Amino acid sequence: MINVAILGCGGLGQNMALLIEQKKNYKLVAVCDRSGYVFSENGLDGVSIKRAKEVVEIKGATPSENSIIDLLVKHKDKLDAIFIALPNLPNEFIPNVAKEIIKTGFKGVIVDALKRTRAVEMIKSLDSEFQANGILYLTGCGATPGLLTTAAALAAQSFVEVLDITITFGVGISTWDTYKATIREDIAHLPGFNPEIVSKMTDEEIEAELNKRNGILELEHMEHADDIMLEFANVCSRERVTTGGIVDTRNSKKPISTNVKITGRTFEGKVSTHTFVLGDETTMACNVNGPVLGFMKTGMWLYGLGVRGTLTSADLTARFDPAKENYLEIQKRQQEALKKVTVMQ
Amino acid sequence: MINVAILGCGGLGQNMALLIEQKKNYKLVAVCDRSGYVFSENGLDGVSIKRAKEVVEIKGATPSENSIIDLLVKHKDKLDAIFIALPNLPNEFIPNVAKEIIKTGFKGVIVDALKRTRAVEMIKSLDSEFQANGILYLTGCGATPGLLTTAAALAAQSFVEVLDITITFGVGISTWDTYKATIREDIAHLPGFNPEIVSKMTDEEIEAELNKRNGILELEHMEHADDIMLEFANVCSRERVTTGGIVDTRNSKKPISTNVKITGRTFEGKVSTHTFVLGDETTMACNVNGPVLGFMKTGMWLYGLGVRGTLTSADLTARFDPAKENYLEIQKRQQEALKKVTVMQ
Numbered sequence: 001m002i003n004v005a006i007l008g009c010g011g012l013g014q015n016m017a018l019l020i021e022q023k024k025n026y027k028l029v030a031v032c033d034r035s036g037y038v039f040s041e042n043g044l045d046g047v048s049i050k051r052a053k054e055v056v057e058i059k060g061a062t063p064s065e066n067s068i069i070d071l072l073v074k075h076k077d078k079l080d081a082i083f084i085a086l087p088n089l090p091n092e093f094i095p096n097v098a099k100e101i102i103k104t105g106f107k108g109v110i111v112d113a114l115k116r117t118r119a120v121e122m123i124k125s126l127d128s129e130f131q132a133n134g135i136l137y138l139t140g141c142g143a144t145p146g147l148l149t150t151a152a153a154l155a156a157q158s159f160v161e162v163l164d165i166t167i168t169f170g171v172g173i174s175t176w177d178t179y180k181a182t183i184r185e186d187i188a189h190l191p192g193f194n195p196e197i198v199s200k201m202t203d204e205e206i207e208a209e210l211n212k213r214n215g216i217l218e219l220e221h222m223e224h225a226d227d228i229m230l231e232f233a234n235v236c237s238r239e240r241v242t243t244g245g246i247v248d249t250r251n252s253k254k255p256i257s258t259n260v261k262i263t264g265r266t267f268e269g270k271v272s273t274h275t276f277v278l279g280d281e282t283t284m285a286c287n288v289n290g291p292v293l294g295f296m297k298t299g300m301w302l303y304g305l306g307v308r309g310t311l312t313s314a315d316l317t318a319r320f321d322p323a324k325e326n327y328l329e330i331q332k333r334q335q336e337a338l339k340k341v342t343v344m345q
Numbered sequence: 346m347i348n349v350a351i352l353g354c355g356g357l358g359q360n361m362a363l364l365i366e367q368k369k370n371y372k373l374v375a376v377c378d379r380s381g382y383v384f385s386e387n388g389l390d391g392v393s394i395k396r397a398k399e400v401v402e403i404k405g406a407t408p409s410e411n412s413i414i415d416l417l418v419k420h421k422d423k424l425d426a427i428f429i430a431l432p433n434l435p436n437e438f439i440p441n442v443a444k445e446i447i448k449t450g451f452k453g454v455i456v457d458a459l460k461r462t463r464a465v466e467m468i469k470s471l472d473s474e475f476q477a478n479g480i481l482y483l484t485g486c487g488a489t490p491g492l493l494t495t496a497a498a499l500a501a502q503s504f505v506e507v508l509d510i511t512i513t514f515g516v517g518i519s520t521w522d523t524y525k526a527t528i529r530e531d532i533a534h535l536p537g538f539n540p541e542i543v544s545k546m547t548d549e550e551i552e553a554e555l556n557k558r559n560g561i562l563e564l565e566h567m568e569h570a571d572d573i574m575l576e577f578a579n580v581c582s583r584e585r586v587t588t589g590g591i592v593d594t595r596n597s598k599k600p601i602s603t604n605v606k607i608t609g610r611t612f613e614g615k616v617s618t619h620t621f622v623l624g625d626e627t628t629m630a631c632n633v634n635g636p637v638l639g640f641m642k643t644g645m646w647l648y649g650l651g652v653r654g655t656l657t658s659a660d661l662t663a664r665f666d667p668a669k670e671n672y673l674e675i676q677k678r679q680q681e682a683l684k685k686v687t688v689m690q
Binding site: 147274275291316335 | 496500608617622631634650680
């Protein structure tokens with residue numbers, strides 16, 4: 001059983017709580033946000049977390065202005081792994097959180113779903129500090145970077161030289177405010193914006209920006225860490241990796257199927273392209289949180305073998321953990337409980 | 346630098362010699378077959394191996410009726426990793442070779458590209474013997490099982506439960522006798538055949554069988570080890586995995602694109618399918634030998650961390666090794682040298 005803490009209680013963190021409840025070998029024991037933290041060795045209830053607007057609303061929560069530190073200092077010995085599900089605005093935010101975690105003395109596995117190249121570089125530069133402090137930090141372990149990066153590194157094996165890796169994602173969400181932080185990060189990739197600018201924008205300003213674009217964000221040549229992760233893993237130089245996508249913030253149907261195309265030259269001199277396409281019914285929550293848990297499982301195995309420091313999803317694969325035998329019941333109960341909330345609101 | 350020995354000098358082994366020559370961090374130092382073995386600490390020339398009808402023809406070779414044992418007893422300390430590229434007919438052949446390798450006292454990584462479920466089960470059952478004898482044995486590390494199995498295990502991460510994994514391969518080769526052993530293994534999957542029957546057939550009988558089918562082998566519900574490898578890796582039960590394909594033995598164009606489809610149910614209750622498709626220009630030689638080298642690299646890393654015993658490609662990913670800077674020259678030289686041979690024949 002892997003005892004997990006989630007730092008952050010936005011769209012990703014809340015859905016992770018629901019997912020973990022359906023999985024066999026993970027137990028969610030802690031969640032925190034700016035308002036406070038909640039810890040329970042017996043495990044936390046997914047629906048309560050999904051329902052909460054702030055962590056302090058959850059039964060048993062402790063209000064705190066320094067919730068990450070307070071949680072870890074007090075309960076670090078009961079935690080095997082941490083998922084950092086915090087919005088990363090500005091770039092140095094999660095790297096700074098990582099430094100704070102080191103100071104608490106936490107030993108174990110940390111997984112993030114960071115996206116920007118600069119942020120992953122900062123995490124990578126903490127390699128020796130993680131090593132010296134008993135931490136294995138896995139970065140870029142969501143969908144892209146993450147699932148698609150590992151797929152690209154794997155697909156590369158048919159080639160002697162990789163010539164091009166093109167990642168194209170499609171995201172459809174019915175209202176932008178379920179994934180505020182993610183949408184803000186996407187806007188930061190648009191021409192004329194950056195993480196600093198976006199971090200200072202109000203929700204109304206974000207909404208006005210979305211209105212100008214009919215709710216559609218078209219992203220090209222994004223600063224996405226797949227590039228350096230694949231470079232670190234020796235797959236190809238960063239210039240050969242491009243990431244772009246279309247995000248529809250008003251429609252849960254994906255505007256385009258998420259895919260990665262890997263083009264290379266074979267040892268026989270032929271140029272060819274492998275393609276990995278994700279099913280449209282899999283949402284961002286499925287394609288980020290599932291891989292995060294899988295990489296965490298690989299991380300726990302490697303941690304047991306003595307591996308410390310920073311690795312990325314391009315160096316690893318994710319290990320699958322089966323569902324609980326009664327997961328369909330749990331899923332149904334979650335859905336009914338959440339439907340009730342929606343109707344009540 | 347990884348010093349590699351290839352056991353077997355058929356289609357796969359010979360192409361592996363050409364591939365290794367283009368790669369940066371591998372050196373091919375030994376090859377053997379029924380006729381003898383050749384060892385050179387400075388590395389062997391790919392073209393000489395590709396040209397040889399038997400290993401004894403290669404300059405510096407030692408004739409031997411017990412070539413695997415003789416090679417390993419004499420040179421095991423100079424070998425980091427072994428690729429078993431022998432035809433596996435009957436099923437117990439490679440498992441028996443593995444037992445012989447253990448007896449020689451070789452310590453290091455062994456990789457195979459085994460295909461049949463029964464054979465992989467036999468290798469798996471040697472787990473504790475490999476552990477006790479300082480060996481990390483990676484089984485099923487070719488294309489399928491191998492590349493496609495890892496892709497399936499990775500793709501599974503978007504789901505809570507995996508409902509179906511369907512592997513379909515297309516192979517096109519211009520003449521069957523370049524891949525005699527592989528074609529024999531494929532025929533062993535046809536109704537009315539098995540490994541024992543096929544191992545007793547003459548080349549003329551194989552050819553007659555191919556003529557009956559206009560050179561096309563249509564394979565359905567094959568006994569392919571992807572099933573137990575994915576079961577061992579907790580992805581799904583073996584009954585949910587099916588493998589089939591079409592092999593054209595008279596046409597180098599693939600009759601169908603090789604692909605794997607992974608269908609599962611998400612934590613949100615949706616059923617969806619991810620697809621991984623290989624480019625048609627990538628041949629069996631690319632899709633088997635490339636992954637074998639990649640899994641070998643992962644194996645070397647894990648070996649250094651103290652991992653011993655048996656793992657499969659469903660537990661791991663393959664790590665990419667870059668090409669030599671002058672690999673295009675090497676490729677050209679290989680192609681010209683081999684063209685000359687063809688013209689001369």
